[in-house]
Amino acid sequence: MDTVSESVWTDRVEAATETIRTGQMEQAEPQAAPRLGQDLDRAVQSDAPDATGDAVFEVEDLNVYYGDFRAVQDATFTVYKREITAMIGPSGCGKTSVLRCFNRMNDLIPTARVEGRLDFHNVPIYDPRVDPVEVRRRIGMVFQKPNPFPKSVYDNIAFGPRVTGMAKKKSDLDDIVERSLGRSALWDEVKDRLKDSALGLSGGQQQRLCIARAIAVDPDVLLMDEPCSALDPIATTRIEDLMQEIKDDYTIVIVTHNMQQAARISNRTAFFTAQLDSTNDQRCGLLVEYDRTETIFSNPSDERTENYVTGRFG
Amino acid sequence: MDVTDTRIDPAGELTVESLMANPRQARKERLIRDSLGATALVSVLISGLIIWSLFSEAWTFMVEVDWGAVWDIGWFPRRGIYDIKTLIAASLIITGIAMVVAGPLGLGAAIYLSEYARPGVRRTLKPILEILAGIPSVVLGFFALEWIAPNVVKTLFGGPAAGSLLAAGIGVGVLVIPLVASISEDAMKAVPMSLREASSGLGARKLTTTVRVVLPAAVSGLMAAFIVAVSRALGETMVVFMAGGAAQTAVYTHDPLDGSLTMTAGMTSLARGTDNVVGEGLTFQSLFFVGLVLFVVTFALNLVADRFVHRVREQY
Numbered sequence: 001m002d003t004v005s006e007s008v009w010t011d012r013v014e015a016a017t018e019t020i021r022t023g024q025m026e027q028a029e030p031q032a033a034p035r036l037g038q039d040l041d042r043a044v045q046s047d048a049p050d051a052t053g054d055a056v057f058e059v060e061d062l063n064v065y066y067g068d069f070r071a072v073q074d075a076t077f078t079v080y081k082r083e084i085t086a087m088i089g090p091s092g093c094g095k096t097s098v099l100r101c102f103n104r105m106n107d108l109i110p111t112a113r114v115e116g117r118l119d120f121h122n123v124p125i126y127d128p129r130v131d132p133v134e135v136r137r138r139i140g141m142v143f144q145k146p147n148p149f150p151k152s153v154y155d156n157i158a159f160g161p162r163v164t165g166m167a168k169k170k171s172d173l174d175d176i177v178e179r180s181l182g183r184s185a186l187w188d189e190v191k192d193r194l195k196d197s198a199l200g201l202s203g204g205q206q207q208r209l210c211i212a213r214a215i216a217v218d219p220d221v222l223l224m225d226e227p228c229s230a231l232d233p234i235a236t237t238r239i240e241d242l243m244q245e246i247k248d249d250y251t252i253v254i255v256t257h258n259m260q261q262a263a264r265i266s267n268r269t270a271f272f273t274a275q276l277d278s279t280n281d282q283r284c285g286l287l288v289e290y291d292r293t294e295t296i297f298s299n300p301s302d303e304r305t306e307n308y309v310t311g312r313f314g
Numbered sequence: 315m316d317v318t319d320t321r322i323d324p325a326g327e328l329t330v331e332s333l334m335a336n337p338r339q340a341r342k343e344r345l346i347r348d349s350l351g352a353t354a355l356v357s358v359l360i361s362g363l364i365i366w367s368l369f370s371e372a373w374t375f376m377v378e379v380d381w382g383a384v385w386d387i388g389w390f391p392r393r394g395i396y397d398i399k400t401l402i403a404a405s406l407i408i409t410g411i412a413m414v415v416a417g418p419l420g421l422g423a424a425i426y427l428s429e430y431a432r433p434g435v436r437r438t439l440k441p442i443l444e445i446l447a448g449i450p451s452v453v454l455g456f457f458a459l460e461w462i463a464p465n466v467v468k469t470l471f472g473g474p475a476a477g478s479l480l481a482a483g484i485g486v487g488v489l490v491i492p493l494v495a496s497i498s499e500d501a502m503k504a505v506p507m508s509l510r511e512a513s514s515g516l517g518a519r520k521l522t523t524t525v526r527v528v529l530p531a532a533v534s535g536l537m538a539a540f541i542v543a544v545s546r547a548l549g550e551t552m553v554v555f556m557a558g559g560a561a562q563t564a565v566y567t568h569d570p571l572d573g574s575l576t577m578t579a580g581m582t583s584l585a586r587g588t589d590n591v592v593g594e595g596l597t598f599q600s601l602f603f604v605g606l607v608l609f610v611v612t613f614a615l616n617l618v619a620d621r622f623v624h625r626v627r628e629q630y
Contacts, residue, residue: 136515164518
């Protein structure tokens with residue numbers, strides 16, 4: 001990373017840790033991770049301009065089961081508006097399972113079951129009256145492996161607006177396609193090959209196409225499941241830049257294996273780990289700590305978090 | 315592994331010899347390769363022989379026949395009237411009816427099994443479907459004659475209660491439903507889950523995902539299912555012979571409620587247990603001519619379908 005952002009980064013980390021050390025210690029007693037996060041919010045508000053009180057997702061005691069297997073145990077945290085929230089942790093710690101709850105993608109797995117409270121703008125999205133299709137129209141998703149449809153570049157972007165009935169006229173559709181590709185910094189590269197198959201694009205271009213496809217339906221939230229894990233470092237940088245550019249308009253939740261990535265791009269970080277359940281000898285995902293990213297990486301309150309972010313484990 | 319058998323120089327010096335293949339192993343590899351090649355060759359040879367015998371007898375027929383007899387009023391081979399269009403029309407009508415029956419039912423079953431059925435239901439239904447594919451066609455022929463003809467053809471369409479092209483067509487349709495369903499389902503299952511997720515993630519309903527994403531991506535497999543089913547229907551003999559409503563001869567018709575002979579049924583009615591086909595001079599050879607026509611039609615169908623698939627396929 002370039003030196004300018006690095007120094008800004010260090011300043012912010014120092015400021016954040018300083019605030020914690022001075023004022024708010026007894027209030028920030030780490031009983032439950034989300035309390036800590038919220039208190040810190042108040043604590044560092046002046047310091048971080050993007051910190052607002054608007055909750056997009058409120059998660060409480062979330063449990064995810066696949067058949068008899070409990071993948072996630074009692075996760076509680078809050079995702080805030082127009083922030084990038086990162087979920088990190090070792091493999092099998094349930095972070096992807098949690099992410100897939102946010103747009104009810106787990107519904108596609110017949111054995112999956114979700115318990116607990118998950119409110120999206122104060123609406124419980126697991127209420128039986130809620131149609132998952134309506135949820136997904138408001139919450140877009142980008143997957144681990146680029147998965148463009150085997151259709152043209154244009155048809156990939158136009159797919160969402162077409163099936164949701166957003167665009168009635170061809171000219172509206174053309175506008176959406178151009179705007180979405182522009183936002184994902186892909187327009188210049190593909191504007192002459194809109195009719196070509198999307199599978200002819202490079203991996204990084206395909207992933208940006210998938211981001212463009214997701215934002216074409218104008219969602220409120222963008223969920224990203226390890227969006228860079230199949231990409232080379234240059235393509236990764238482009239995706240990260242893109243996320244920074246669009247985060248003023250979208251709330252982003254990203255699962256990543258890459259701690260540096262979480263540190264570089266996110267406002268808040270949730271650290272998950274896999275804990276061995278002694279009663280049935282199964283590994284179960286556990287939210288260890290959720291806090292501002294600076295705090296997680298510089299001054300975590302849980303030893304397991306510290307071990308993970310300093311590379312002693314995982 | 316026999317350590318003493320390796321020819322690595324004891325001094326530890328690496329030579330070309332030490333990297334050479336073990337001659338015994340190499341001989342074994344060659345033997346395996348050659349015998350597998352021989353089995354492949356045998357099936358090619360057999361196919362070649364079949365085509366050669368088909369062509370040679372059919373050639374005799376085509377050279378010696380009075381072509382006026384090949385475009386006449388009907389199929390009366392023992393009297394020297396070999397009207398091929400009678401047989402072709404019956405074959406095409408029956409195949410058409412069969413596909414009208416099996417296409418929607420088979421595809422619908424495939425969509426249900428692949429996209430909608432819960433895993434438990436699918437695990438039960440799929441084997442049942444495959445058992446259905448194993449029902450002997452003579453059983454279905456009997457079913458077509460004794461049940462479909464009086465109950466469907468007569469009641470719904472006002473046709474004869476005995477055999478007719480329609481009864482045989484529906485019977486063949488039932489016969490190929492499992493074929494269509496099974497191959498189509500395999501093709502749809504092969505479409506990556508990630509594409510369905512992408513579509514659902516964009517707020518598409520299940521039906522939208524199926525119609526706009528899964529079916530286009532599976533089209534080459536669906537086409538294969540269709541081709542196999544059509545070939546099977548064209549080549550089906552027992553059902554059409556039993557329920558087609560004609561025994562040995564047929565007057566030209568294109569009314570599905572009439573009885574007629576298909577290419578296969580026409581051949582069956584002549585050649586039963588002996589090659590001493592009774593009749594005019596070329597009656598025996600006419601069988602090969604009909605066989606050749608059937609071969610050409612099926613082959614052409616495969617070619618056309620291949621072209622079509624190349625044009626519309628969405629490769630994933």
